[in-house]
Amino acid sequence: MATDRENYVNLFKSIFKDSVSFSDIKKTVPEEERSFFNMLFMSAFRQLTFIKTVVLPQFVKKKIPHKNEILNFILYLATTELLFLDKPDYAVINSYVDIAKSKTDKFGGNFVNAVLRNILRNRTLLLEKHNQKFFSADFLKILKQDYTPIEIEEMEHFAGIEAPLDLTFKYSAHPSIDNAILLPTGSIRLPANTKITSLDDFQEGNCWAQDAASAIPVRCLGELKGKKVLDICAAPGGKTAQLLDAGATVTAVDISEKRLVKLKENIERLGLSKNLNTLCYNALDLDINEKFDVILLDAPCSATGTFRRHPEIMNTKTIEDVKKQADLQRKILKHCAIFLKSNGLIVYATCSLAKAEGEKQIKTFVKECPDFCVVPIKLKGTEKMQTKEGFLRILPQYLREFSGIDGFFVAVLKRKI
Template sequence: MADQGLAPRRAALKLLEAVLAQGRLLAEVSNTLDHLKAEDRARAYRLAVQTLRHLDKCDRVLKPHLKKNPPLIVMNILRLGVVEICEDGAAAHGVVNAGVTLTSKLPRVGGLKGMVNAVLRRVAETGPDAWAKLPPARMPNWLRGPLVAAWGRSSVEAMEKVQAATPPLDISLRGRDGDLTPEAVTLPTGSDRLAAFGQVSKLDGFDEGAWWVQDAAAALAVKVLAPKAGERVLDLCAAPGGKTMQLSAAGADVVAVDDNANRLKRVEENLKRVDLKAQLVTSDVFEVSADEHGLFDAVLLDAPCSATGTMRRHPDLPHAKDGSDFGALIDLQARMLAHAMRLVKPGGRLVFCTCSLLPDEGEVHIDEADLTGWSVDRAALSVEGVEPNWISEEGGLRLRPDYWAERGGMDGFYIVCLNKDD
């Protein structure tokens, strides 16, 4: 909390309250920042994201200075202070004053301003050294346990190390007639990556529709599907539209379906910006029928999931969720997969994917699915840049944040291609 006023810090505190007390995602409450100036809005969001990214480390730094944890809202003021002092290197005087002022203005807990003052002063003295020696923040136990069981402790620790860093920006180019900027690096799978970037809409090529934002792991789903010009392709659960744009750019005749009209409007805007076309349909997946739409040469199903593979970009997720809804999600994915299979022509293909790190949302579906009349297409995974150790036993593609760690990692994803018999 630097010395520039309380507005962005107060807003960051409200964001933390929404995530940690109400179990809401930042995407659901980011509109609460709309009243702020652009620079304050950006600072508030960055403060909240960094605090959530390093929450476990914040608590470890604070623990020696607390006899017991204060009420959550005061604990969050202390956490914000730790991030500013230890991660950002902000001047301690301004951080302490801001923390005290924020606390003093809160009902029922204003009397704790003296404690906040004392704790943050101690953090200023010893916190930066302690912070530098701590390992990356650990995921909450409800998620860490299943991931350790699936991938092993050392792999999970490697994921946590990647997730502790601000992720780079990945983009997909509409064409290959030039790079976004000299600083962009082309990854082995063909996506471009910027390690440092400012406001996305101000980057070269954005207004011209030369590219769209899309994590390199997410971009592989369409590359595995390998759409051909003129094919009819169904994109289920299409929003926010990165895969829709890939399919259209390949020359496919795309029908993009999503049940959220607002999110589909965003897809429409993105398509317009990059001068690509698709037929957009607002519908529940289960209401898409062969009777109405016919059968498709190829279907892409990016099913709703836990989104645990996106934590490096969305550090709020493991703190807003507790895993209690995962069972229902897994059942929904299985039913969606079975329905999508009924929409593929004989001799056609289907790519099923989820941005999850949990095998129950990926590999297990293929192990347990009724694949009578279908085969897993391992050859479809022979995509440029895909490494052999990413291919799982049942023939899917398992991507994890610790892959390409030296390049900044990637989102966690599961991708599999199924071929329907003629």
């Protein structure tokens, strides 16, 4: 186990120091270790703000010198295990002390040993005093641009809760699952620990995993039977499946060949491939001699709305990421709008909480492109999410009574001429 943990410490550090993505890192971990690795990292990401701002300052009185900064990452993972995972305490401490010794020196080992033993002695008190704070200072900076302290506090509540499993069912399917809840927006919700592959409906190709928020943009489009749809940034294909299931003919575009392969596998599993065409393109360079009735742009974004399912986001995203993505979205939207027929619809969606990637983006677009107007969204079940401009601003607290929803933004635009 010690060697696995040493590898995990290096991987955890690389997420923060080398901006390696958690999903890429996961793929490097052997299959048989994945379950523990995933539990450790997900818990560490969720608890990192508490560990950094409440736990460690009580026992680490001096700043750790830069040359030994690996000790910070050792302490983050070790503290996660001691406070939040059910592992034998002394085995945990000994493993991390050994890593500290091998990565620094005897003093590093003694230091980690002293801190961890202190944490262990104070464990009950520390957990009783958990302040339920999960958002990093950088993440808060993003949210404070657009939301009040009360709204942010409400969002933060959901950061401490594991996200449930949401399913989208084909129109023709009739869900038959114990414990399932039908959400007001049409998705089926199951408890967080549900294994999707154990469900008959999944095995039979009747449904797919898709957060309730992510399923909303396609539902805003109304009748799609026989329509030609350009699905931009389509992989892994949750929305593509909805479009095909609704009877549309879909051209799905994504920059990643690998992710398009996954999309095709997903659509084949559901038996919906008949009216699907895929194109590997950077949306900014998309060059096709065709016009569409509908364009779905599920734009690349800071993904700040997905912090429940991807808690690393609370610790890694900055205002710079939001600016960068907003700039990319603006360019993609402008470029792709040329493929829309007269009177056609664009549905623009991002899983971001930042208004620069949502409300502000669309307001600027319609100001700069007078051929387009906003079509107010009136979808049943989204009443609380509708803004005065006719958009949907979905906040994690909007399905509070059902344990939340991903943060999302949706707008529908129409080409007038």
